[in-house]
Amino acid sequence: MTISNLLLLLMMMTSSSSTVEAARTKKSTTTTLNHLSNLDYLTFPDRKASEAAVVEWGHSAVISAIDATVASFGPQTSRGAFFEVEASPILADPVAGVSSDVMEKIQRHNNGEEYYKFEPAPLNNAEDVHGNMVVMTNTAGLSGVTMAKIAKESGAAALMVVNVDHDYPDYVYSLTPENEEEQIYAEEEVDIPVIMVSLQSGNVLTTATVDEHTDPKDIVNNGMPERIRLYGGGDRPFFEDVLNHKPVVYIIHNLLTETECDELIKAAESKFDLVSDDDTNYLEHTIPPPAKQDGVVMQNNIQRATLWRGALNPHSGKQIEERIEQVTGFPQDHFSDFQVNKHVAGSYHGVHYDTHPINVPMATITVFLNDVDEGDGGELVFPSPALGGDKKRGSSGTSSGGGKDDDPVKIYPRKGIAVVHHNTDEEYQFDASTLHAELPLKNGVKYVAKKFIYANPQPPSKRIVLPLIALPFGGKLPRCVCTFYQFFLEKFGMEEGNVYFDKFCTVAPVLCLFLIASVITNMVKTSLTDSSSSSSSKGKTKKESSEGKKKAAAEGKAVKKKKVKKT
Structure with missing residues (x-):
């Protein structure tokens, strides 16, 4: 794909026509998808x-x-x-x-x-x-x-x-x-x-x-x-080089076992929510398109669930995190939790970048959780590697696909394999060549788990507090928390709103514990006071009763003496 073709593709995505937008939605989307589907791709995975x-x-x-x-x-x-x-x-x-x-x-x-x-x-x-x-x-x-x-x-x-x-x-x-x-x-x-x-x-x-x-x-x-x-190699993870730069893309075979893939699907199955281009959920990395596009639907019929586990990951989850760190070299404290996406027949995700206005994702790890037959669609594609970019090479030193240096890449969904692509270059600047998409799924269902590797470490609010809140709900964060986060961003701006939310998440649990401790302390004091009052009351009653008995006995003796005298 040449630079002119890339510009054409981007123009198709960003042009607008407000008067006929509704009528042209289906046509514009179909045109973009057909353009993606008709490219001459180099296909992966190739290694077995x-x-x-x-x-x-x-x-x-x-x-x-x-x-x-x-x-x-x-x-x-x-x-x-x-x-x-x-x-x-x-x-x-x-x-x-x-x-x-x-x-x-x-x-x-x-x-x-x-x-x-x-x-x-x-x-x-x-x-x-x-x-x-x-x-x-x-x-x-x-x-x-x-x-x-x-x-x-x-x-x-x-x-x-x-x-x-x-x-x-x-x-x-x-x-x-x-x-x-x-x-x-x-x-x-x-x-x-x-x-x-x-x-x-x-x-x-x-x-x-x-x-x-x-x-x-x-x-x-x-x-x-x-x-x-x-x-x-057996079941050990191994690499397959796809693109060496502009953008950097590689495949890790066997990153997840079949059992781990099945467990992720099971954990997310009851927690999916349908997402659309109008949704904004920065906390769970659902980013709206940069502008309302010319009738192009970017996310069609995709269901999504974020599994908040963080530092509370069970043993199996910690094993996955450690394996990813060992294989990729990315530190665990920069990882997001898994975002699981479910695609059904007709689902697709149009050409887009993985960005975030607050914490930039340096890389994205996309793990296929099930197999999709060739011909059923759902492939992950990189349609526009920059001129001078890489491609798969054969023993003769030429492209095995017979194309040019900017040949687009298509990766078929295979269970357990991960596709890693870098969203930034060597200087941590945004890499425009990372444009990618997921082609329409024609049949069946496709599950994809994404993990974003952020430039900055994840704060305690996202590693501990939010997973604690999500724990009673099986890892799904209540919607009100996401809404509360959006409120902070709108009230104080992106950077400051994020900082204030993190501080609130850190301080709020401490205040709650303090209040709980205060309530418990007051309850204990009240209980001790009541107990002391009760004991004092009983002692006084007992004393009065004893004195009453003595007085009655004395009076009885006096009466008895009087009777004796009369006699």
């Missing part, structure tokens, strides 16, 4: 769980790990012990598998300048490689099968290929045979695990035992650990 592997090193106290992708040939992760390897990582010599002279001859041959038949040969350090994992780069342009052949002839137990792509340092892909001859060789001869890691991961591996104070003379094994372990 069966291709995921982990390279790990360290001991029980400190363990480091990097993601890897398994080749389509050789032992696969499902083969268990045949795939798992524990060995020393050895850097190939030459590191690309061939010398620079041979590399030039291969390049001239590929360019049609001269004929050259390349014959794979053992590495110069084959003795060191024997029985270990050899680490090679793909800078020579050799196929995965060719590099596997070099590794086998050098006696390697496994091959790690580093994808050296400085423009796309996080990108990896599954190596595959490039022709029928390679396919036959791979099936018959390749019996060692072959994996690929990104350039970023390769740098992590080669600096595992090095820091900024290490003397180059003291570097051992090219900075790599003494031993590493390779095994299948």
Whole structure:
């Protein structure tokens, strides 16, 4: 998409026509949605769980790990012990598998300048490689099968290929045979695990035992650990690079388990409220469009529930928060609670940005809580990566989709995967390329959980007080609280209103506790006073009764004496 197309899209969203707005609503919305649906997208996710592997090193106290992708040939992760390897990582010599002279001859041959038949040969350090994992780069342009052949002839137990792509340092892909001859060789001869890691991961591996104070003379094994372990990824979260900048978008597979997805749906199911473009609820991140648009409905038939848990999260919720922090690097105290959205047939969310006038969301984590079949819609799309932005790349260094650098991206809903996109750039300034949308759902239902990562930490009011208020209602905040928050914003302005609300939420519970304590104290004092009065009254009554008895006895004796005298 060019800049002109982006401007056209934005104009379609922001133009107005008050006299015919009602009549044109359906037409304008349909035009915008058709424009989104007809773009030539690069589609994701592309990586599969069966291709995921982990390279790990360290001991029980400190363990480091990097993601890897398994080749389509050789032992696969499902083969268990045949795939798992524990060995020393050895850097190939030459590191690309061939010398620079041979590399030039291969390049001239590929360019049609001269004929050259390349014959794979053992590495110069084959003795060191024997029985270990050899680490090679793909800078020579050799196929995965060719590099596997070099590794086998050098006696390697496994091959790690580093994808050296400085423009796309996080990108990896599954190596595959490039022709029928390679396919036959791979099936018959390749019996060692072959994996690929990104350039970023390769740098992590080669600096595992090095820091900024290490003397180059003291570097051992090219900075790599003494031993590493390779095994299948299983249910462990792993990354898939989508866009490296303008905007930054990546996928985290297996961020949530199936059980965790089901529990989130169950927790939100009875708490949904229908949202529309006219709704304003800054407290729960329901932001109205910046202006009334030309008949375009931005949020159509979407139901929403915010689950206020904060610091009161149960154990399962805390595990999710900790996992997100470990995987993404974002601190937990910057997280919002989950905002769960329910889409039914016909639901969509038009092109928009994730913004907030008070606390800017640096990033948004969108988790799909259920699968949606391809063809049923509901995809998350980024229609306008800026010129010069990234895209998915193949082994040849070109887009696997065959498009340009500004190709739009479409991500299909898959249960448990999370899409992370940054709303700000490296200088924490708003990134206009983060325009995104959720296409209309044609059939079934779609559940999406969103977590916003704010620039500033969440205050105690939102981490403790509001979750306490929501606790009796299963995590749903009473509507009157949201209305009260809006009152503060309208009365004192965005910044000051938010500050006053936070202070009120902090002070109010203390005042309530003070009042409760005062009431209890007064009740206790009253009770003690009443008890004391009662005891005093009883004592006095008892004394009077005793004196009365003595007086009656004395009078009885006097009467008796008189009777005796008369006698």
